[in-house]
Amino acid sequence: MSPTPVTFSSPTAPASYSWEATNEEVAARYDVDLRTIVRFDLNTSPTPPALVERLLAAGEFDAPLSEYPPSDYRRLVAAAAARYDVGTNELLVGAGADEILDVIAKAFIAPGSRAIVPSPSYAMYRVCTEQRGATVVAVPRRGASQSWALDLDAVRVAARDASVIWLCSPNNPTALSEPDGLIDDLLAALDADAADDGRPAPIVVLDEAYAEFVGTSLVRLRVRYPNLIVVRTISKAYALAGLRVGFAIGRPEMIAQLNPYRPPGSVSVVSVTIATEALLDDTILDSNLERVVRERARLTDALRTAGWSVGASVANFVLVDLGSPQRASTVAEALLTRGLVPRTFGSGHPLAQHLRLTVRDPHENDRLIEAAQDLAKEASA
Ligand SMILES: Cc1ncc(COP(=O)(O)O)c(C=O)c1O
Incomplete structure (x- = not known):
């Protein structure tokens, strides 16, 4: 075949x-x-946590509803940084992971450039890329018998002239994580190829929307790979998709590059308040x-x-x-x-x-x- x-x-x-x-x-x-x-069809969790009802009943939010949310989302950023074990300057807030993907595309995908998607994967990578007037290079994943793993060699070849690589682990819709070590190996290979060619390594986006379900994250790899952006959300495991809150995590210099593309106040005062308490809650x-x-x-x-x-x-x-x-x-x-x-x-x-x-x-x-x-x-x- x-x-x-x-x-x-x-x-x-x-x-x-x-x-x-x-x-x-x-x-x-x-x-x-x-x-x-x-x-x-939506990969959400059926019942929101009990604290939602309590906070809505109390009606005390981070700002009056007549006002915009705090421009730096200070309390939310602090709660998320503690939850994901990163610095407050290593995190960017968005209206769901989807807005984060859009911000990344705006910051790093220029018209006429290419972005790689090990396919099948989450449909928004293609949408965000094409909206930038760029081309999606769909690199087929290995089949079901090989746990739908991405094909490292094929991604590596395709990545030589790409500006962004969209990764997703656990991957939607195949429901499995990349095999242990594969993403580390890919990041190392991309670095080596970039050094050989005398160009910067492409931006690697690792969407970890479902990470809580496996209890592991590759957030730590940002320290070794400044080209890595990890995406997180409270939509899935926290059962709070309706709030629309997600995050980009990366080195401070990476967050500084994304920040100009972030819309001001796209996360509502109500969402900011509830998301902060949810991230602080251990139960x-x-x-x-x-x-x-x-x-x-x-x-x-x-x-x-x-x-x-x-x-x-x-x-x-x-x-x-x-x-x-x-x-x-x-x-x-x-x-x-x-x-x-x-x-x-x-x-x-x-x-x-x-x-x-x-x-x-x-x-x-x-x-x-x-x-x-x-x-x-x-x-x-
Ligand atoms: C892989 C992946 N990333 C991001 C999202 C969107 O998450 P959010 O609700 O935080 O925008 C989804 C939702 O289905 C998803 O499956």
């Missing part, structure tokens, strides 16, 4: 991010009760991580028993291989008629025969399991 080729995107018509249908659209199209719709993560691990195992087992090919996962979602794009689309339709919204991948996407499903609460996962069991029965009838 010939290897999957590296592909180059055209920046002339930038890709836009495509969401699944909204709850209202699903309710209207499939005639289901709006209140029964469950989002299995929030534990219960959510424990829930995800328990439910992920149960969901995986039950879906496999129903005949679905569910990949291993270290994150709060699983990737299911349904064998063909047609089958994936039939199953997606069957789920939608029950008000269960999966993440689909359009035709032509390397994962077109897959669905991505978020690990949700037990009673919600039960509905998914039941749907898979019914589909299996129908198939064997």
